[in-house]
Amino acid sequence: MKTLTTQVCIIGAGPSGLLLGQLLNDIGVDTIILERSSLDHVLSRVRAGVLEQGMVALLERAGVGERMHSQGMVHGGFAITHENDFHRIDLDRLTGGKTVMVYGQTEVTKDLVERRAATGGVTHYEASSVDLHDFDGDTPHVTCRIGGEDVRVECKYIAGCDGFHGASRRSVPESAIRTFEKVYPFGWLGIMSDVPPVSHELIYASHSRGFALCSMRSMSRSRHYIQCDAGDSVEAWSDEQFWSELRRRLPPEIAETLTIGPSFEKTIAPLRSFVAEPMRFGNLFLVGDAAHIVPPTGAKGLNLAASDVNYLFEGLRGYFLEGDASLLDAYSKRALSRVWKAVRFSWWMTTMLHRFPNQTPFEARILEAELAYTLESEATKAALAENYVGLPY
Ligand code: FAS
Ligand code: PHB
Secondary structure, three states, X not given: OEEEEOOEEEEOOOHHHHHHHHHHHHOOOOEEEEOOOOHHHHHHOOOOXXXXXXXXXXXXXXXXXXXXXXXXXXXXXXXXXXXXXXXXXOHHHHOOOOOEEEOOHHHHHHHHHHHHHHOOOEEEOOOEEEEEEOOOOOOOEEEEEEOOEEEEEEOOEEEEOOOOOOOOHHHOOHHHOEEEEEEEXXXXXXXXXXOOOOOOOOEEEEOOOOOEEEEEEEOXXXXXXXXEEOOOOHHHOOHHHHHHHHHHOOOHHHHOOOOOOOEEEEEEEEEEEEEEEOOEEOOEEEOHHHXXXXXXXXXXXXXXXXXXXXXXXXXXXXXXXXXXXXXXHOHHHHHHXXXXXXXXHHHHHHHHHOOOOOOOHHHHHHHHHHHHHHHHOHHHHHHHHHHHHOOOO
């Protein structure tokens, strides 16, 4: 068995693992990242598209702000449509000048992968049989197979950045962890297409036929979603069927300007809210999707991963550079406080904008009133805006 030694062993080379690894390496704290998939697979993932200002600042600090600022798009607002009505949510005005950055998670990952390689960070891709050991004891370590060889990584701390289906959360004894979950009775069918977006800002559509979202990656690449049945399959949706359903869920004056074209990516994502408590187990810290999942309606998943990274980075910096473990001890409480507020916001936006099968007439009226009140009241629009741009870290 080959033995490697590092200060922090990071499981997973998604946004959480890569961002944490870069911030730590940049202050001289050694990390090794163990990633199950190939580099190509990691770079091929298409997921989030909206970055809060807190995440933008962290990416700048990690040295990957240049391409984001040159290719990303700063948005000062977005629209909510309800049947044929159009309402702009003016983030800039409602939050006193805050905005969001539209820049795909794929690009964020690419920038972080390149930065880590350029600054000598060690990442082992295609690491299999990753197992976590003695994270509650004195010799935390991780074993895995790399290139057909058994490897043991000895470390002081383990950062579980391996997503919802990873090994980290599953390594925690059931008696030590409490989970909270809500599974929604629908999914999102998403496509990518190299056609201009229908608007210069995002459009969240609430319609009797179901929810839709018109987003983008650039002014020549669109990212669209429609609510679909939880058991739906991608094969059941041709491009033509997708585009015609999307058109039906938009106000006519927008639908008629929709540019359609072939999709080069088409997936269905299930929607769930999930939180694991606590987020620390001895020398193991859960980060990002390893600890929580939100429906993408509020664009919070990727951004919560960033705020977890911020809190854990502050804790590890305090420990390794100043011998002060207080912020490490506070990690789980600080992270969960912000996580639950984002879980609430994502649940609220999802519940308000989607159509639920088996909804009673009373429930349908209540949700219509919720949306009408939200769109009429400055107070509720301000609350929507401050959550959308991101609550403070
Ligand atoms: P990730 O899941 O991104 O990364 C985990 C990494 O760990 C992966 O590279 C995985 O290969 C690796 N891994 C897993 N198990 C391992 C093991 N045993 N050993 C080693 N490595 C292992 N968020 C939004 O804000 N907006 C969206 O529109 C949006 N759309 C999404 C669509 C889909 C289909 C999915 C799945 C998620 C979406 N999300 C969205 C949420 C998503 O962006 C996550 O919040 C974000 O990827 C979280 O990053 P990580 O915590 O790094 O987890
Ligand atoms: C995206 O562009 O993929 C996106 C944007 C906003 C969301 C969800 C997804 O709320």
